[in-house]
Amino acid sequence: MSGSQQTRPVSGPASGPAPRGPLGGGGPMGRGVGLPVQKAQNFGPSAKRLLGTLRVDTPLLIVVLVLSVISVGLSVIGPKLLGNATNVVFAGFVSMQMPAGATKQQVIDQLIASGNQQQADMLSAMDFVPGAGIDFPQLGMILMVVLAVYVFASLFGWLQARILNGIVQRAMHRLRKQVEDKIHRLPLSYFDKVQRGELLSRVTNDVDNIGQSMQQTLSQVVISLLTVIGVMVMMFVISPLLAVIALVTIPLTIFITVVVARRSQKLFVAQWKATGILNARVEETFSGHSIVKTFGHQREVEADFRDENAEVYRASFGAQFLSGTIMPAMMFTGNLVYVAIAVVGGLQVAAGLLSIGDVQAFIQYSRQFTQPLSQLGSMANLLQSGVASGERVFELLDESEQEPDDVDAETVPESASHLAFEDVTFSYSPEEPLISGLSLTAEPGSTVAIVGPTGAGKTTLVNLIMRFYDVSGGRISLDGVDTMRMTRDDLRSRTGMVLQDTWLFSGTIRENIAYGRPDATEEEIVAAATAAYVDRFVHALPDGYDTMLDDEATNLSVGERQLVTIARAFLADPRLLILDEATSSVDTRTELLIQRAMSRLREDRTAFVIAHRLSTIRDADLILVMEAGAIVEQGSHAELLEAKGAYWRLYNAQFEAAIEDEDDRVPVLAGAPPVPTVTELITAAEEGFEVED
Template identity: 45%
Template sequence: MSNGNETAKGMGRRRGPMGGRGMTPGEKPKDLKGAIGKLASYIRHFKFAIVIVAVFAACSTVFSVIGPKILGKATTALSEGLMAKIRGTGGIDFTYIGKILLFVLGLYLLSALFSFVQGWIMTGVTQKICYQLRKEISEKINRMPMKYFESRTYGEVLSRITNDVDTLGQGLNQSITTIITSVATLIGVFIMMLSISPLMTLIALVILPVSAGLISFVVKKSQKYFKNQQEYLGHINGQVEEIYGGHLVIKAFNREQDTIEEFDATNQKLYESAWKSQFLSGMMQPIMMFVGNLGYAAVALSGGLLAIRGTITIGDIQAFIQYVKSFTQPIQQIAQVINQVQSMAAASERVFEFLNEEEEDQSVENPCDISKVTGAVSFEHVHFGYQPDQTIIHDFSVNVAPGQKIAIVGPTGAGKTTMVKLLMRFYDVNSGAICLDGHDVRSFNRRDLREAFGMVLQDTWLFQGTIMENIRYGRLDATDEEVIAAAKAAHADHFIRTLPGGYQMELNEDASNVSQGQKQLLTIARAILADNKILILDEATSSVDTRTEVAIQKAMDHLMKGRTSFVIAHRLSTIRDADMILVMKDGDIVEQGRHEELLKKQGFYANLYNSQFEETVA
């Protein structure tokens, strides 16, 4: 289908500069456990890599945990040597102490190496998961119905691909490695503490239930704010995208202050949820430090008493104090990871919520062959409404023969563009049928059906790239010669060759380096190149000057030769030669016939036509 993205852009219009879907403040995740479960299904594809990460993390932890106890032997040897030197019975054995220090250095280097490798592997796993999610979201967008995009801002959808997937990836990368390392460290440190002093270990363990209770309280309070933070971040993106895209309109209507106020309102909600979530997240560290310091003081006091009694050595006390620090640190890390997991879960819930949205049925069993279509179209008692209880098309019926040029006219809101959406199955009729060569359009695969249609809209769509690439978008396997021939047929070749670079001129992001009329001619060239059986021209000349309109009209006449064409027009002078004019009003065909016949009837069409003529004369 030619210019398919124009359809998405032109028909699924934004709802205005400040569109957006609100949410109830403090809303909790709908299915947090389900989102984590779905994320786990992606992680399972990399279970072998995760096992390697776990093994390397455990090895890194083992080497780092053994270090303090061995280092304690150096401290004991140093203290005993000093005492012996004071008594005059010996001295400090620096050779022995040096060997211990070198051995500990080797352990820490090995620990760092294993930590680096497991971090490298985990980063690869995380990025592959993010890549897969972005790929699925991108494919999902192409399978979703138009009504989804007509009820949401572009920025809100883009936020799922960018912010939410990035948040998910960062949280996943850090949380898995941190959880594995922290759990391994806790177990390892606990064993080493027991080997030094069970009594001191029991004292150190008192901090665990206190820590768990405080963490649970903070997590419960902060989760809803993390969810709100991700939600309003999407709204902010949507507003920024729309304000930027429509800044000329905003300036023309002096709505700068209104847009700033609306942005500030959303930004305030994001600020409130963000600072609360970050504040509660930040509370974890000082709370855990306070609890850890209490345990640290209790251990230091009990260790001193045991050393006085000769139960343990000074080196053991030093090692145990290091272990106490190492014991509280993974608890703090887990507390921080829980915050990341909350943010990751909120982001993953939004991603999977999007992936679970309703899709168009893309294929049917035993579909009709689109290659044999001649272009006969019939609307048979069509009824349709965007909402089930609000019908806007009432009993629409018409038969169109192959190759006919059909003009659809009527006041704004009469249902003209809606008929096009139904014809291309962006929506399905509520009742009745639309048939192509006698086959209900619902009996074709959607992709095949849309291959039969070419479309040129008033709202042109050109992407950043060369003019040659933009025209070739109509048929990607077309040669340069075929592209140039299409441009000549569209009366675009002359102006293209006058541009710097000609066909290789690079259009910028919004194609603002060519005029509106030139953009329109390029989209017509694209449609000519696509060579579709049926054409839809929706207000293709309404935004250009008279001279350009003549050129575009010639190009469209060439384009429509031998093809069934549906022309939606407000300028009735452009459709005088139509084989049939359908006059629509309030969702119904009130008149139909050729131009001269309708003028003779002196009905609704004649009033429309004469009113335009009178305005022109005036």
């Protein structure tokens, strides 16, 4: 790959200084370069893509559909059967009012003769035997059939819901895995542009919301649509006229749903975007809680939280309120249809065109017809919320990835440790060049110290060595092989890194030390811990090496956490070693002893040491002085002091003692004796106190 990693900005052009990379950063309260402010995709394509996550389980989806058809079919038959039961009861009561022994036709003819034409028409639509009463055996048989129908409908409905639940959960499992794999394929430049809390919100909240939305809506959508179709068929079978009246509900439902959905969709997208921003604020504030307290920014942080929390409230309230109006509107429409059906159905019964049981069944069907329509409308908020979360997750999945390693990648011997920068050019953004035409060589077994003012590009060199970023021009070679031709895993497996910021993970101290080499033996772990002086304090802990650390390792001091990271590097036994102010968090006595241990660790290895305290790198084989991304001086400690250039100024700035005068400061370093070397300091320290094992 030539050129720096380029990714699609998450929030448009980034403002402010270029990011510092994974080894730089702005501290616990530093905010990201930008927030994810993107226009939502269309509902249709996003919903289709969400459904595509279920494609793997297509055979099971067919089973779910078949079970749903059976369940709905049985449920739809129920009202018609209950209507027959009503007809049996009503016909029985009517027959009890008729003289026994007469026929149905005789009763009807007598009513017509007496001028009761309406009653005659109504009785003509009924099946009864005058004087027979209620046929309880027939009624019992109908009720048993109805009971069996509803039991099997519920059984098949439960079975399809269970299978669908498994399908959705497996889809969410795959989606989480895709997100996890995607994060590992993203370039480090992406994480420089996105707040950690915002990313966590997409990985956790949004994925969970997708799962809940799909779980609650998919089954209901299928059941509701099938129910609408089945009920519609039965209504036309019973009475086409009443069916047409019931169909008025459909265009009203579609109109109300579309109007509300268009307005609420934007609010749902805003809701989840605001939730991500709020999560980023909470994560940032909690991580830097001590900084907030130290600098007295509680009120500012609380004010920001109130504003962002209010934004979540406004978006959530608006989205839920608008989507919540669908169900009442559907119920109102359904009630109007119910009144119309009751009036027209009563007239048809009176005219003998329908039986009382058919009207009862039709009224049930009208409820069954409007209920799924209302459910579809009420599920619009869940669907929109799930699709909005899906868009945010898909944005992450669609981010540009780092270029893959070459399929014919080269490799180097295990002992390779000759590193060279050859006319290297790099910048985090094209508008702000950082490194230009940098060349240097680190011989095997040598120690290269990198010094310079803040922002000079020292940490950027480490980013380039590790291929956290790729060079824009020139090349970096390891034993003559361009590192761009090596796999990232191969390159990084040869490199040990100890940074000023400790990287400890949830687990035991033993597991943290063995993180870079999980197959290490107990003896090797203890040896590395002893070399890094971890063994000195571990035995004072309740569980020794089995002491559990949380992700912040709050049960260890800052210096102890630093020693654990150093022990991890000792155990990894790398050929390339990167030390970025690795002893800044330990006391002076321990620092001197660790310097001696690191001197042993650097034997036969190439070491890059980023240092601010120049006394710690006096013995380095090569000292590079960087300013504004360029090496302005290089040489040994003595050579650079003799040159009286940038290094000499840095050195004097650290060791001068100033006397305040009225007019100026007078440096007193000019006649001072030379500062002792690290070896001399260690010797003096060991002579002054006994070193404990």
